[in-house]
Amino acid sequence: MAGPLHGVRVIEIASIGPGPLAAMLLADMGAEVIRIERPGAGVGGMVPPQRDISRRGRRSIALDIKQDAAHEVLLRLIDGADVLVEGFRPGVMERLGLGPDTCLARNARLVYGRMTGWGQQGPLAAAAGHDINYIALAGALGMIGTPEAPVTPLNLVGDYGGGTMLLAFGIACALFEARASGKGQVVDAAMVDGVSLLMTLFHSTQAAGRTKPRGTGVLDGGSHFYGSYRCADGGWISLGSIEPQFYALLLEKLGIEDAAAWPQHDASRWPALKTELARRFALKTRDEWCALLEGTDVCFAPVLALDEVPAHPHQMARGAFYTQDGLTQPTPAPRFSRSTPERPRAPVAAGADTEAILRELGYGDMQIAALRSTGVA
Numbered sequence: 001m002a003g004p005l006h007g008v009r010v011i012e013i014a015s016i017g018p019g020p021l022a023a024m025l026l027a028d029m030g031a032e033v034i035r036i037e038r039p040g041a042g043v044g045g046m047v048p049p050q051r052d053i054s055r056r057g058r059r060s061i062a063l064d065i066k067q068d069a070a071h072e073v074l075l076r077l078i079d080g081a082d083v084l085v086e087g088f089r090p091g092v093m094e095r096l097g098l099g100p101d102t103c104l105a106r107n108a109r110l111v112y113g114r115m116t117g118w119g120q121q122g123p124l125a126a127a128a129g130h131d132i133n134y135i136a137l138a139g140a141l142g143m144i145g146t147p148e149a150p151v152t153p154l155n156l157v158g159d160y161g162g163g164t165m166l167l168a169f170g171i172a173c174a175l176f177e178a179r180a181s182g183k184g185q186v187v188d189a190a191m192v193d194g195v196s197l198l199m200t201l202f203h204s205t206q207a208a209g210r211t212k213p214r215g216t217g218v219l220d221g222g223s224h225f226y227g228s229y230r231c232a233d234g235g236w237i238s239l240g241s242i243e244p245q246f247y248a249l250l251l252e253k254l255g256i257e258d259a260a261a262w263p264q265h266d267a268s269r270w271p272a273l274k275t276e277l278a279r280r281f282a283l284k285t286r287d288e289w290c291a292l293l294e295g296t297d298v299c300f301a302p303v304l305a306l307d308e309v310p311a312h313p314h315q316m317a318r319g320a321f322y323t324q325d326g327l328t329q330p331t332p333a334p335r336f337s338r339s340t341p342e343r344p345r346a347p348v349a350a351g352a353d354t355e356a357i358l359r360e361l362g363y364g365d366m367q368i369a370a371l372r373s374t375g376v377a
Helices: 018-028 068-079 100-106 133-136 156-181 189-200 200-208 244-253 269-282 285-293 306-311 313-317 356-359 365-373
Strands: 009-015 032-037 060-061 083-086 111-116 185-190 224-230 238-242 300-303 321-324 327-330
Touching: 009 018, 009 068, 018 032, 018 060, 018 083, 018 111, 018 356, 032 068, 032 189, 060 133, 060 356, 068 100, 068 365, 083 156, 100 111, 111 156, 133 156, 133 189, 156 185, 156 189, 185 189, 224 269, 238 285, 306 313
Parallel strands: 009 032, 009 083, 032 060, 083 111, 111 185
Antiparallel strands: 224 238, 238 300, 321 327
């Protein structure tokens, strides 16, 4: 099978962070994605294009969309597209003459996906920003860390949780609607909006008067039964024994018979109980704790280094990773019972498919030569 998005064509204007990952997810699900990149893009970057997993699954055309002559090429691509994805600041595509009005006039069914940090409107819309700023404004950063200071959770919450997933979901919704209405529309996916949605539970606890100061609650490192502990060999393990039956099993597995001395929800005792758990977990290696606790209802997992993840028995049993051209990467997900997507195409260098795509659009040898001579392609 070719995947649930087989037959969908996506034009991706190359960007960084959440946009490329959203395009990868669409390609993973069987969409045909053509990535528009600047000529010479990827040279000298942190990751060579052919090693950048987030580029997998699509073809690449090198096109300088700042030049007017490139616009006709892009508009020809849009003629046959279902989706366009762009990640510039608000107004940039309009200044280039490629904004939603222009593109939807060319293709009324086009879903025009826009990925920004602050959104298309608002007093911060034109300002620069990064993940840490978006999660700060959405209230997430202020709830992650120790009582002394917030801790930055990589760039997973804003860029990818609040950005990529919101954009991909918005595009899927707009595609579904377009098939009924015959009309496209703009999808304004803002990371700050996505993170606010991720914070729904905590807005609920806030309304119920149950929000605690950072680093003192159940889920943020305050409790002794939900957190990470260092082992004798320097490795780490994680616990999530929230439910009372799981907590009781944890005490049983640790040989703690006096459960009354380990009150689960007496927050005044958490620091002392956390210290005692730390002492106990430091007596055995990570592998020894895995042998005792992994696979039980304690809610336990070893804290794995990134290079350990693909070889874990659970990951291997699910085929969660594969290796292509020496590059180990996550298998497309979610999984489908019927429309299983094919393995994605390996990432390619910027512009690897320029000539082939131009020929598909009807350009001949002389026209291609002209585009190249002027730096358009």
